[in-house]
Amino acid sequence: MIASNNDNADRVRGVAVLPDGKHFLSAGFDGSVRLIELATAKQVRQMETGHGTTGAWFVAPSPDGKRVASVGGDGVVRLHDVATGKQLREFVGHSGGIHAIGYSHDGRRLVSGGYDKTVRLWDVESGKEIHRFEEHTDLVTSAAFLPGDRQLVTSSFDKTLRLWNFRK
Numbered sequence: 001m002i003a004s005n006n007d008n009a010d011r012v013r014g015v016a017v018l019p020d021g022k023h024f025l026s027a028g029f030d031g032s033v034r035l036i037e038l039a040t041a042k043q044v045r046q047m048e049t050g051h052g053t054t055g056a057w058f059v060a061p062s063p064d065g066k067r068v069a070s071v072g073g074d075g076v077v078r079l080h081d082v083a084t085g086k087q088l089r090e091f092v093g094h095s096g097g098i099h100a101i102g103y104s105h106d107g108r109r110l111v112s113g114g115y116d117k118t119v120r121l122w123d124v125e126s127g128k129e130i131h132r133f134e135e136h137t138d139l140v141t142s143a144a145f146l147p148g149d150r151q152l153v154t155s156s157f158d159k160t161l162r163l164w165n166f167r168k
Contacts, residue, residue: 005155011055012026012027012029013027013029013056013057014027014028014056015059016059016060016061016068017038017061017109018035018061018065019061019063019065021038022092023036023037023038023044024036024038025061025068026090027055027070028056029055029056030055031049031051031052031053031054031056032046032048032049032062032087033046033047033049033056033059033068033070034046034047035047042160045082045085047068047085048085049070049080050087050090051070051071051073051078052072052073052074053150055072055073056071056072057071057073057099058070058098059071060102060110061078061082062124063105063106064107065082066081066083067079067080067081069101069110070101071097071098071099071101072098073097075093075094075095075098075114075115075116076090076094077089077090077091077094077098077101077110077112078091079091079127086102089127090127091112091122091127093129094112094114094118095115095116096114096115097114097115098114099112099115099139099141100113100119100140100141100142100143101143102145103124104143104145104149105149106127106147106149108122108124109121109122109123109124109130109145110122110124111152112143113142113145113154114139115138115139117134117139117158118132118136118140119133119136119152121133121136121152121166130166133162136150136156136158136160137156137158138157138158139157140155141155141156142155143155143159150165150166150167151163151164151165152166
């Protein structure tokens, strides 16, 4: 067991392990995403996300571990460079807080879902919305790509799991 005394440790909403297995990310109510070394629990870097007073809720590292996507109550997906902490891009479109964020296996796409009951598919490089799925009738709580990156599975407070097909 490790313990951390980082400033957002008692107010962490989401965590994710980097592909290297040596670091993890924490999303804090203070609006930061922190890169932490797993073996020592020492903070390596703090990234100010810009999510504002709602804070950062959830994080997803890219498959190569070089980027991190964060979401919060502001309805914006923000992409940061893990090595520098610099914000690279914003993905704007949701009309409420975002609860679900995930990368495709090839790292070219992001999926997000949240309070506005939508699931959105994004192109990582351009920041453009590729597709929007609107069949959920309540908050989208999670979203993930299936192998092959041509399908998504999502869950919602509407008590459904949905499988979505799309072109790559």
